[in-house]
Amino acid sequence: MQPSIPATLREQTLGLLSSGAATSRSDLVEALRVAPSTVTAVVRRLIEEGVLLEEGVGRSTGGRRPRILRLRATDGVLAVAELGGRHARVGLLSPAGVLRRAEEVPIDIAAGPEQVFGAFKETFTRLQAADAPGQPLLGVGVALPGPVEFPGGRVVGPARMPGWSGLDPARHLSTVFDGFAGPVLVDNDAKAAGIGEYVTRSLAARDMIYVKAGTGIGACLVSDGQIYRGGGGLSGDVTHVRVADSGERQCSCGSRGCLETVASGAALARELSAPGLPDIMVAVADGDPAVVTAVRQAGRLLGVALSGLVNFLNPDAVVIGGALSSLGVYVAATKGVLYERCLPSMTESLSIEASVAGPDAALVGLGQLLRTAADARTS
Structure with missing residues (x-):
């Protein structure tokens, strides 16, 4: 071989x-x-x-x-989607994993897998009709905003996905996609995005901590192209790390003082009484002092939570993705705290920056994971 x-x-x-x-x-x-x-x-x-x-x-x-x-021109497409609480980003990839089309559509994750996956299938069918009509489906991948066992794909105690805990999403996906019998893969959104970010970047960063900072916060460690998954496949749950200066706010997980309660988009929207992240981004761009101050503090608290990981793991890079990564003040505040709290030997050659893969990181990552799964099936 x-x-x-x-x-x-x-x-x-x-x-x-x-x-x-x-x-x-x-x-x-x-x-x-x-x-x-x-x-x-x-x-x-x-x-x-x-x-x-x-x-x-x-x-x-x-x-x-x-x-x-x-x-080589090859028939076939991969169907991938990253699901959020209120939106889904659906993509069509070539067999080689090159993203050909992507579209964002509204969903309600609380509506359950049948309705959400139905929206995924409908959107993908539209993309396929426009870009690759008649080409066979070679694989289906979904990134979920909650803990996912891997490779089984079972959802485990998701705080923001009511009604999904214990479900087997891969089985539902196979049914929704007309009994598709090829590779069907389900993973956590931060892990899929971490792989997508890793393969988009240069070869310099062998070990990378990737943080997806949006409505919630997720993370993963990618080392030499492989995700560190831990014993049960549930590693990377930085969102429920307890942080100082949290005000002991109640978290969606049932505990208090979690990072999510002070550094996520949902926390910022709640603190600022804003309808959502888009409004916060506009306010930051307009230089609203109250919003800028709140976003800077959120970034600092993310840096506090990550500093122990950097000292322990000594990565080559820390990459911040998700919607909040587009806010320079958030990324800069995280970077400042990491330089302040980590050992100089750990930060001397550490790269700390925003994502380069952007909103399609998870889609690209799912393509990589699907190809790996297909190779395993044929080896």
Whole structure:
């Protein structure tokens, strides 16, 4: 059996070729900043898998004319969705995991899996009709805003998903998608987004803490392209870490003083009596002093919760995603506290910044996880 390609190299190679940023092996060497032998091994494996074709020659830049690489046209699509409390982001991916279309639609997570997954199926069907009519469905993936056992996919005690605890969403998805018998994958939203962020970034960050800061807060550790899941697959629940200066506010989990009660979008909306995150973002952009002060304090408290993790894990990067990552004052406040509270040896080369994958991080991550699941089924 041929050795597998590291997830990051595979994703980045396919992304560069699909976008046109690279068309040859030499382009890949320059873009990926790896040895020519590494690129040769990756390209050879992808050609053997039938994903790539190498044919024709390009323009010479002083040496031998390069062979041209291109993705092989392959029928099939992946259906993916990231679910929130009030919205779902639905995507259509190529078999190689390249996002071709995405659309955000309103949902109510409390309505239950049948109604929510029905909205997912309806939206995906519309995207497929516009972009890939008649192409077969190869996999279905969903990211949920709550604790999810992996790989089983059972939802475990979600604080913001009434009626979902103990359910097997994969079984419901198979039914909604007309008895689909291919890979069906369900994961936590922060974990899926963490993988999507990891494969979108350069190879420099081997160990990355990813935080999804939106209405709620979730996190994960990605190490060498793999999520650290813990004994029961439920790692990363930073939202219920107890923090000082929380005011002992009641949390949705039933406890008091959790990070979620002071640093999440829901907490900010409650404190500021705002209808939701979009209004808070507009107020920050307008320089509203009360809102800016509240957002800065929320970011600082996130930094307090993360400082112990940084000192313990010594990651290469801390990445903040989710809706709040678009607020520079929130990210800057988190960064400031991490530099203040962590050991200098831990922050000397630590990258702390907002997401580069943006709102599609979880969709890209689900594509990577589905391909991994499909490879496992055929190995």
